[in-house]
Amino acid sequence: MLRQNYSTNNTINQLKNMGIFSSSSDNYFLGIDIGNSSLKMVELEKKGKKINLANYGFSDNIEGADFTYSDDVSFLAKSIVRLKDELGIKTNKANASLPSWSVFSSLINLHNVDPKKLDEKIIEEARKVIPLPLDEMVLDWKVIPGSDKIKGNVKVFLTGSPKKLIKKYIDVFREAKITLTNLETESFSLIRSILGNDPTTTMLIEMGENSTDFSIVKESIPFLNRSINVSGKTISSEISSKMGVSFEQAEQFKFDLGMSNENKRAELPKIIIDAVNPIINEIKYMTDLYYNSNNDNIEKIVLSGGSSLLYNFSEYLEDLLNVKVIIANPWFKVSYPQELEQVLSEVGPRLSVAVGLALRGADKN
Numbered sequence: 585m586l587r588q589n590y591s592t593n594n595t596i597n598q599l600k601n602m603g604i605f606s607s608s609s610d611n612y613f614l615g616i617d618i619g620n621s622s623l624k625m626v627e628l629e630k631k632g633k634k635i636n637l638a639n640y641g642f643s644d645n646i647e648g649a650d651f652t653y654s655d656d657v658s659f660l661a662k663s664i665v666r667l668k669d670e671l672g673i674k675t676n677k678a679n680a681s682l683p684s685w686s687v688f689s690s691l692i693n694l695h696n697v698d699p700k701k702l703d704e705k706i707i708e709e710a711r712k713v714i715p716l717p718l719d720e721m722v723l724d725w726k727v728i729p730g731s732d733k734i735k736g737n738v739k740v741f742l743t744g745s746p747k748k749l750i751k752k753y754i755d756v757f758r759e760a761k762i763t764l765t766n767l768e769t770e771s772f773s774l775i776r777s778i779l780g781n782d783p784t785t786t787m788l789i790e791m792g793e794n795s796t797d798f799s800i801v802k803e804s805i806p807f808l809n810r811s812i813n814v815s816g817k818t819i820s821s822e823i824s825s826k827m828g829v830s831f832e833q834a835e836q837f838k839f840d841l842g843m844s845n846e847n848k849r850a851e852l853p854k855i856i857i858d859a860v861n862p863i864i865n866e867i868k869y870m871t872d873l874y875y876n877s878n879n880d881n882i883e884k885i886v887l888s889g890g891s892s893l894l895y896n897f898s899e900y901l902e903d904l905l906n907v908k909v910i911i912a913n914p915w916f917k918v919s920y921p922q923e924l925e926q927v928l929s930e931v932g933p934r935l936s937v938a939v940g941l942a943l944r945g946a947d948k949n
Contacts, residue, residue, distance in 0.1 A: 611630050635919065637915070649663065660756050661759035679942065686749055687744065725743070766941075775806065788800075826858075867901070885905070886912050912936050914933075
């Protein structure tokens with residue numbers, strides 16, 4: 585979704601001239617979700633109007649990986665190539681995501697704006713809400729549907745992404761010899777794969793490897809976004825500490841609980857409640873904040889990410905918050921063999937971002 589609108593910054597135009605950002609020409613579309621120590625890939629094939637699952641896979645807890653914070657471009661590039669080759673991915677073009685926490689976003693209300701000066705006004709407002717110099721950022725914005733441009737009253741969703749991070753991704757994919765077709769924020773990938781055109785007010789919760797990201801979405805626009813440093817790893821670490829087992833055993837315990845066929849309305853284990861309390865507190869805080877600002881209620885919560893399958897977690901939240909809570913199904917636009925349904929339902933939540941990235945290419949062709 586990165587589109588250059590800031591006239592004094594020609595980074596994206598340079599990239600286009602270099603052929604880094606280009607449109608897909610074949611029928612295969614690859615999404616690559618890069619975590620701190622994990623990689624997830626989904627390849628889709630489009631035949632006519634039908635979108636088929638061609639390939640998928642992931643690699644967790646890659647030894648020596650620190651993809652988020654390290655500047656080691658070669659290590660990340662080699663890791664991507666290794667997984668791509670192991671999976672037998674066909675296409676050599678990919679969409680990738682920027683971590684939600686790394687991208688600044690804000691909803692801006694503009695009044696009495698001359699349409700001819702809209703870009704200038706948005707850049708002026710961007711200086712107020714983005715805490716870094718604009719010459720270090722790539723800006724993108726979208727006018728919210730329903731804005732009254734005639735009267736000059738406009739709502740704009742603004743994002744700012746660090747140039748340094750974008751350059752890192754470009755260098756990684758260049759070294760991997762993969763054409764980087766698009767970069768976008770994870771939240772937009774999730775909206776595409778999980779919500780589609782659903783207009784209802786929804787809270788998306790991505791329980792990731794190193795953070796939990798929250799987005800309140802209405803009519804495909806993420807109106808409110810926040811992240812907290814509570815993740816699948818911190819939950820496993822707390823289980824490990826309280827149970828006196830290794831981290832690997834805690835991870836397996838968490839997975840086994842999630843796959844349990846026992847009564848899903850059974851009481852959530854206290855050890856899990858303690859671990860996820862910060863997530864519950866953040867849900868309550870964001871719900872109140874959004875209501876007070878918009879006089880609008882959250883209609884449902886959708887859980888995504890590897891830890892979303894925590895035993896009885898969705899049912900516990902539903903009872904506690906009195907709101908519908910569901911596990912993400914990123915495959916609703918995708919056709920696949922019936923015999924894969926069980927395994928795809930299990931891995932789907934952790935592949936939601938990668939599916940959304942692949943769909944970006946498939947939906948536009």
